[in-house]
Amino acid sequence: MxxxxxxxxxxxxxxxxxxxxxxxxxxxxxxxxxxxxxxxxxxxxxxxxxxxxSRGLLFLDAVLSLNTEGLSHPNTGDVVADLRETMTRAVKLLARPPWGPLYQALIGEAQHDPEVAAALNRRFIEPQTADTLARLKAAKEQGELAPDFDLDLAFDVLSGPLYYRLLITQQPITHDYIDRVLQAVFAGMSPRPKTSY
Amino acid sequence: MxxxxxxxxxxxxxxxxxxxxxxxxxxxxxxxxxxxxxxxxxxxxxxxxxxxxSRGLLFLDAVLSLNTEGLSHPNTGDVVADLRETMTRAVKLLARPPWGPLYQALIGEAQHDPEVAAALNRRFIEPQTADTLARLKAAKEQGELAPDFDLDLAFDVLSGPLYYRLLITQQPITHDYIDRVLQAVFAGMSPRPKTSY
DNA sequence: ACGACACGGCACGGGCCGTGCCGTCGGTAG
DNA sequence: CTACCGACGGCACGGCCCGTGCCGTGTCGT
Missing domain, CATH: 1.10.10.60 (Homeodomain-like)
Structure with a gap:
């Protein structure tokens, strides 16, 4: 051949x-x-x-080759349920080897090597963000979300706490934790709907 | 002597x-x-x-020696304003050298060295978290926050997005970004106060 | 004055870096 | 079939840094 x-x-x-x-x-x-x-x-x-x-770029390719298809968002009509489903699946991957330690090390390397950081964003973070964004956009068009819903911020606010746990406190990320994050983001944390803020 | x-x-x-x-x-x-x-x-x-x-522990001491006093929380009676003040001050430090790159590298190293991760948490993250927690607790006792306000989650949800920007997308963290995070967390992102969730 | 101690300087074996060179092996073109 | 060619494995190299040992020195407490 x-x-x-x-x-x-x-x-x-x-x-x-x-x-x-x-x-x-x-x-x-x-x-x-x-x-x-x-x-x-x-x-x-x-x-x-x-x-x-470089070693970093090799490692990036290696980790991303463990393909994570199955992180795309379902659309059952309930955007919060769909987000929880996706987050749960992501966390299941990160919860234990091989993905958890490998992904953690990859992000660590990205802090020292701008090439790795850029490639990681382009090849993994951005597609994932775009996917979530599309699902949220659909929800907004169907009236599931307010017209002034901050789409661009949503992914940061949802993922941020998970990454914070993974990278900083390094505590386990449980189902309960995901539920509380969703609760906080979508039901709000304030007792007064209209704070002085 | x-x-x-x-x-x-x-x-x-x-x-x-x-x-x-x-x-x-x-x-x-x-x-x-x-x-x-x-x-x-x-x-x-x-x-x-x-x-x-180890090199990591030396670097940890070196970075933390750039003392960041002035990250404690004021208490003006308006908890959201106080949080914004603290977050703004923290971001001003991280925004530009020397703190930004150094702190980023330190967290990167923590991903590879458990000793560094543990020490970073014990000496920097936990005290800062405790400080925020105390301010939030006071707010709750004064009726500024709902009785069922998720105190333990609050710090994660507020810091998470900032760390996400610093470590993952590596975009600049602006005042506007802080405001949007506070808006999202304290005013909620959902159009319906009681979501199906 | 003496002893203890931390120090700077130096040298060492070892691991890994990134790069040359060389001989081989497989596939292709003529 | 043969001649070429590119990718390859093996080997060796200088260089950097590791972590450690030793030695002579200066500064302090006794």
């Missing part, structure tokens, strides 16, 4: 990413070396460097 | 932390080496290792 060349190429690429994920889980991302990845994958270091210019 | 010994000790400690901060700002935390810090501080490597067991 004419693509056996490409096929061989892809096989190595996958082997390298798999080795990177294995080692990241065994040693932690901090102790992950390209040298070890190459050895584990049965590959020369050049073969790694030919594909990725 | 009897503490000239301790004084000398402290001088070196400060010099090392200052050197670490300088280098972190010049090169970025990722390229920060203990060897370079020691040289810049005019100090032997032992003197660094005698005080800190």
């Amino acid at each position: 004419s693509d056996s060349r490409a096929s061989r190429h892809d096989n190595r690429t996958e082997a390298i990413m798999r080795a990177a994920l294995d080692l990241a889980l065994e040693l932690g991302y901090a102790k992950l070396s390209i040298e070890a990845v190459a050895t584990r994958a049965g590959v020369g270091k050049h073969t790694v460097y030919r594909r990725w210019s | 009897s503490d000239s010994r301790a004084s000398r000790h402290d001088n070196r400690t400060e010099a090392i932390m200052r050197a670490a901060l300088d280098l972190a700002l010049e090169l970025g935390y990722a390229k920060l080496s203990i060897e370079a810090v020691a040289t810049r501080a005019g100090v032997g490597k032992h003197t660094v290792y005698r005080r800190w067991s």
Whole structure:
């Protein structure tokens, strides 16, 4: 076949990413070396460097290759229920290995490497945001949300607390926690509908 | 004096932390080496290792030494205004160097080093949370907040979006953004006070 | 004056970096 | 069938930094 060349190429690429994920889980991302990845994958270091210019970008590809399809939003007509469903699914992935520690390490790396941060946003955060935004927009058009509902802020306010728990306090994210966030955001936290604010 | 010994000790400690901060700002935390810090501080490597067991813990001490007093909450009687004041002050610190990049790098390191994560929580996050909690509790007792106001969640919901912007999308955090978060949390985002939720 | 101690300077083995070079192997073109 | 070519694995290199040992020095408490 004419693509056996490409096929061989892809096989190595996958082997390298798999080795990177294995080692990241065994040693932690901090102790992950390209040298070890190459050895584990049965590959020369050049073969790694030919594909990725930095450890961070390799790790990004590796983590995102664990594809998370199934994070798209259902539309049952009840926007809050749909959001809870999506958030629950996301949290189930993050709750335990392999995704949790890997995603956490990836965001950690993004704080040190602007290239990783940019790529993570473009390839993962933005699509996910757009998806949520579309679902919220539909809800607004169907009168489920107020006309002045702050669409652009919604994703931040919903995800922010989850990321805060994952990255800062590093407490477990439970179903109850998701419910309370939804409660706070959609029912409001103030006793007075019209605060002095 | 009897503490000239301790004084000398402290001088070196400060010099090392200052050197670490300088280098972190010049090169970025990722390229920060203990060897370079020691040289810049005019100090032997032992003197660094005698005080800190890892680069992360040194960096944590260095960043937290830029003391952020003035993050305590005022109490003017209007809890939302007080929160906005505190959040604005915090964001002013984070908005631009040196705090912004340094704090971002510190949280990044915390994702790779559990010791740093634990210390960061104990020494910075928890006191700040307790402070906010106390202000909210006072507000609740004075009837400014509903009796069933979710105190424990409040800090997460208020800070979460800010951290999300700082760490994930890495967009600037403006005054307008703070206002919108407060609006969302305290006035609620839903058009219907009693959602099906 | 003496002893204790933290210190700066130096050197070491070791790990990993990123990069060259070389011989091989598979697929392609003529 | 053969000649070419690109990607490859293996190896070696200089360089940086790690964490640690040793040695001579200066400064303090006794």
